[in-house]
Amino acid sequence: MATGQPPAPAVPPGSGWPGDPADAATPVARDPAAVAALAAGASTPEQLDARVSVCRACPRLVAWREEVALTRRAAFADQPYWGRPAPGFGPADARIAVVGLAPAAHGANRTGRIFTGDRSGDWLYAALHRAGLANQPTSVHAADGLRLTDTRIVASVRCAPPANKPTPVERDTCRPWLVRELELLAPTLRVVLVLGAFGWQALWPALTAAGLGAPVVSRPAFAHGAEVRAGRLTVLGCYHVSQQNTFTGRLTEPMLDAVLARARELAG
Numbered sequence: 183m184a185t186g187q188p189p190a191p192a193v194p195p196g197s198g199w200p201g202d203p204a205d206a207a208t209p210v211a212r213d214p215a216a217v218a219a220l221a222a223g224a225s226t227p228e229q230l231d232a233r234v235s236v237c238r239a240c241p242r243l244v245a246w247r248e249e250v251a252l253t254r255r256a257a258f259a260d261q262p263y264w265g266r267p268a269p270g271f272g273p274a275d276a277r278i279a280v281v282g283l284a285p286a287a288h289g290a291n292r293t294g295r296i297f298t299g300d301r302s303g304d305w306l307y308a309a310l311h312r313a314g315l316a317n318q319p320t321s322v323h324a325a326d327g328l329r330l331t332d333t334r335i336v337a338s339v340r341c342a343p344p345a346n347k348p349t350p351v352e353r354d355t356c357r358p359w360l361v362r363e364l365e366l367l368a369p370t371l372r373v374v375l376v377l378g379a380f381g382w383q384a385l386w387p388a389l390t391a392a393g394l395g396a397p398v399v400s401r402p403a404f405a406h407g408a409e410v411r412a413g414r415l416t417v418l419g420c421y422h423v424s425q426q427n428t429f430t431g432r433l434t435e436p437m438l439d440a441v442l443a444r445a446r447e448l449a450g
């Protein structure tokens with residue numbers, strides 16, 4: 183979406199960005215206690231998405247996401263950047279949750295939708311489309327018409343981190359948003375597909391806090407193809423769709439297709 187507008191640190195809530203769940207009245211979390219309170223008090227997925235999308239509780243990540251939005255990558259110099267946290271994407275009554283690491287600086291931090299506008303997203307949404315879980319194979323910008331079926335994608339940390347590496351404190355500060363997301367999905371959720379070891383480690387305490395059942399093996403090790411029962415859920419491990427994995431052949435399309443097929447099978 184080229185506009186030629188001068189760079190800004192973030193899109194103002196409710197200013198017309200496609201899919202923006204927030205408005206000027208959405209309460210803003212500015213510290214970990216406020217994240218916990220606002221997450222716990224979100225009574226609907228829409229309210230949760232709105233509150234996530236304006237969160238400012240991690241000073242380092244807020245500074246980074248806004249710095250990236252101000253400086254922009256040369257290829258996107260004529261585009262406004264979202265510059266805010268990326269909320270979950272997909273139906274609120276999904277049976278499959280896909281849990282990733284965090285938004286990409288020039289992907290979701292630019293487009294406002296998770297895994298949208300970068301090579302990782304190209305891989306993931308093409309695979310979801312092959313699996314019958316997305317209506318189109320591409321995910322370019324927030325108004326491109328993409329819809330998911332029975333699948334909701336969330337990040338374990340909702341702001342783009344420098345070098346794609348959130349700190350443990352940032353991961354823990356963001357956890358209440360993931361916990362509430364899991365609680366709201368609980369009535370329909372059957373499968374959690376985790377992309378990469380960071381999301382895998384972040385998931386277990388969130389599952390426990392959401393009351394969705396401890397795993398049979400405490401904190402099982404991450405592996406591609408791992409399958410762990412956790413209460414009435416099944417947690418699947420998959421290598422992350424990062425370019426580090428897809429360019430090197432560590433994760434191939436057939437490998438990703440097989441995990442998604444298993445998720446569909448388990449979800450019924």
Ligand code: SF4
Nearest residue numbers: 237239240340341356
């Ligand atoms: S990482 Fe999570 S808790 Fe921290 S500012 Fe972003 S949305 Fe808020």
